[in-house]
Amino acid sequence: MSKLVRFVFYAFIVAFAIAPLTALAQQSGKSKSKDRFREKSATGREPIVRQASAICGPGNDYAAAYLDQQLVFVSNSARTGRETPNYKNRLNFDLYVVPLDANEEPMPPRTPFSEELNSTLNEGPVTFARKGKVVFFTRNNNRGGVQKAGADGRVRMKIYQARRGKYDWEDIRELPFNDDNYSCMHPSLSVDGQQLYFASDMPGGQGGFDLYVCRRQPDGSWSAPENLGPQINTEKNELFPFITYGSKTLLFASDGHKGLGGLDLFSVNLDKLEEGVLNLNEPFNSKEDDFAMLLNEDGTRGFFSSKREGGFGEADIYTFWTENGLENVEKPQANRVVISVIDGRTGQPIPKAEVRILQSTDDGFVSRRNDFYYTELAPTPNAPNSLSLRIVRKDAEALGPPDLIANTEGKAAADFTWYRSYLILASFDGYQTTERLYTMEPDKSGEVVVALFEEAVCHRMTGIVSTDKFNTRIPNAVLLFTHKASNRQVIAHTDLNGEYNICLPLDGEYLLQVKREGFKPQFVTTTAIRGKSVDNTIRLEPAEVAASPSADAAKTEAMLARPVQDGYIITMDKIRFEPGRASLNRSFVQHLDAIVDLMQRYPEMEIDLIVHTDSRGDAKGNLTISEERANNAKTYLVYRGIAAERIQPIGKGDTQPRNHCTRGVTCSDAEHEMNNRLEVKVRKVGNIVKVP
Incomplete structure (x- = not known):
């Protein structure tokens, strides 16, 4: 048996202080179950496989699971300070999370997944209910947070579940089929939530670890575990099951079926067990251990773990893409x-x-x-x-x-x-x-x-406000449209490119006044026509200041060159932070991408990245989570190519609310949300990449 199998079975399963490692036979690469094995046939274009560098550290990183636009995985690569005293040379296994981009590629930062789920014990592979409200995860058997051994002195693994609370995961409890004297681990929940697959060495199996399934009963309880049978399970070990989106194909790792060496990845159609299991072969399998495959809804992208040569750590996570999907995996219904x-x-x-x-x-x-x-x-x-x-x-x-x-x-x-x-x-x-x-x-x-519904009556006005003096556009100019017949007024502003786009409610003639600090006001007459967009280019002349015209001109030119000024505050108050968590969800990433665009346009800009929270929760916790969010935001910006020295992360907690919702004041959720925000304070602007 391979080193990783020994590591997973014992360094992760057995109490470090109680049970010594047991000598196990090396995997021979042969199997008595050859008649149950099929080799993968050619399916066209070869899959593309590469290491998920945003995830991997120097230790072990494995067993990824999807959660919204994020990826949760198991790792002992980051020092957490929670090492067990009798196992000083290795770190405990905890759960971590990273965001995914639009192509389902993982991105920094990697952050601890949950304060409640991560503990002084070992946490292992997870699976989530479809909407992410319930999690099933692996953990050392324990009582009150202290490891609990079985009759033979070994600490086994158990499967626990928790539900997502307002601030973190809560109501942690073990599943009823666990036992102190054998392990249950590596859960995988079907997309409809009706079947839970897992690995166990409970008595009565084929040998070693077998794969089992429990079925949800009408009253919400789980059935007794059912062994998946000799077509799947061998006298050796089957681990890390994953039930695909269509709930018909099971992916798993085994060192009992014929393979390339160590643990190999296999698939099996649960409706056609007579066809046998399918070895996924290269590039998914190697002579080392390959395990813990995850597949997306389409069956075209996913992740797996491997201890193959060329990795960054001991066990690493790899991402893959295959144009036609994996063979033997059904399309989702x-x-x-x-x-x-x-x-x-x-x-x-x-x-x-x-x-x-x-x-x-x-x-x-x-x-x-x-x-x-x-x-x-x-x-x-x-x-x-x-x-x-x-x-x-x-x-x-x-x-x-x-x-x-x-x-x-x-x-x-x-x-x-x-x-x-x-x-x-x-x-x-x-x-x-x-x-x-x-x-x-x-x-x-x-x-x-x-x-x-029909669009509101719209008489569209578009255009540009610029100046010939400095050969540039004018941002933040004020445009006042006055309808001559009714005297009705509408105000608009130019954006940072000096452009405006506005719907006027009435047709007919308007008097348009355009003004901006440092320029003479300009008055023009324009006519709004229903069903037609009217475009105007308006040119302003610099204001004449008798006392020091050259100094005033220099000030105006500097303002135009840098429409975002030193000391400006840019507020992003539509971010949907996840309560009690510092990880980057899709909303957070979307806003950070906007900051990337801004800082690429201003390549010399330096900023303070300031995160605020509302007053719910304790003050110390709010300060900590705001600091973590700010640090994670910086890590993401650096990943996107922004130099680290241009960004200073700052967490303010709940010390600077924008409304009356201070500590102890009763407020609605909407009022509290006004105080959850990300601000960019511009320390230095520098030169802009000009828009022609």
Whole structure:
């Protein structure tokens, strides 16, 4: 048996202070179960495999699991200060988490997953219920946080579950089929939550560790464990099961089936056990240990762990992509859904409406696309040294060709994969684009109605405000439109590129006044026309200051060269921080990407990255989590190519609320959320990369 198998079985399973390592026979590479083995056939383009460098450390990193747009995994690569006193040369295994980008690639930072789940004991592989509200995980058998041995003096592993609370995981309890005298570990939950697969060396198996399944009963309890039988289990060891999205294929590791050496990765169709197990072969398997495979919903991307040569640590996590999916893995099930696009006022169908279908996270952010949003940096009203950064969905036409075009009855059809969340965008000329968040359940089918409403009367004005004197555009200029017939006024501002885009409520002539500090006000007359966009380029002249015209001109030129000034505060208050956690979710990453764009445009900019919390929770904990969020944000920006010396992370906790919701004051959730924010304080701007 390989070193990693011994390590997983004993260094991770057996009490370090109680049980000595038992001598085990080396894996021979042969198997008595040869008649149950199939070799993988050629399937076209070879899979692409590479080390997940954002995850791996010098120790052991393995057993990844998806959670929203994040990846949770097991590691002893980071020193945590929780080493057991009798096992000083190795660190305890804890759970860590990293964010995933739009291509499902892991990114820094790696952060501890949970204060409640990570402990002085060893935590192992996890699996999550579909919406991420319940976790099943492996941990040393314990009583009151102290390891508890069985009758033979060995500490076994057990499977525990916990539910997600407001601030962390809570209500930790062990599952009923655990026992002090054998181990249960490596849980994998089917997507419908009805089957729980795991590995165990309980009596009555084929030998070593076998794979088992428990089934959810009508009352919510679990059935007794069922051994998966001799077609899968051998006289040696089967470990790390993973049930795929379609719940028909089981991936697992084994040193009992014929392989390349040590633990190998295998798959088996649970509906066709007579076909035997399939060795995944190279590049997934090597002469070393290969185990703990994870597959995404489509079966095209995933992760596995390996102790192969060339790794960064002892055991490393690898990511892979395969164009046609893994052989022997079924495609996820889907239902046909008809999307009906109607006029929201009349109820009549809208033929030729455009429909775009995108995958979505549970909180409505689009996953697997980097081009869905743009960032907008705008002046904050009544705060001259403050800017607000907003993430805005692009117009439908900017997202490329539609996925579907409605027929003459306003209908379009598509297959929606079970349990997946989608964002449906419907659009048509003269109507407001409408979004629908839709999750496909197995019992759903039929029709989704999307109602479009006519756009408000809009007389669009667009243009640029610039100056010939300095040959540049003017940001943050104020535009005051006054309708001549009604005297109704509308105010707009230019963005950092000196551009404006506004809808005026009335047609006809407007008097437009444009002003900006350091320039003479400019008055022009323009006419708004319904159904037509009117574009104007307005040029301002520098103000004349008799006392020191050259100094004033220099000040104005400096302002234009750096529309973001030293000392400015840029506020991002739409981030959906996860309560009690410092990890980077999709919302956090989306806002940090906007900071990357800004700092790339200002390559000399230096910033303070300031994180605030609301007053819920204790003050010390709030300060700590704000500091962790700030440090994690810096780590991500550095990963994206921003020099570390340009960023100073600062956590303020709940010391600087923006409203009355201080400690002890009763406030609504919305009022508290106003105080959860990320601010960028500009210490130094430097030169800008100019927009022509």
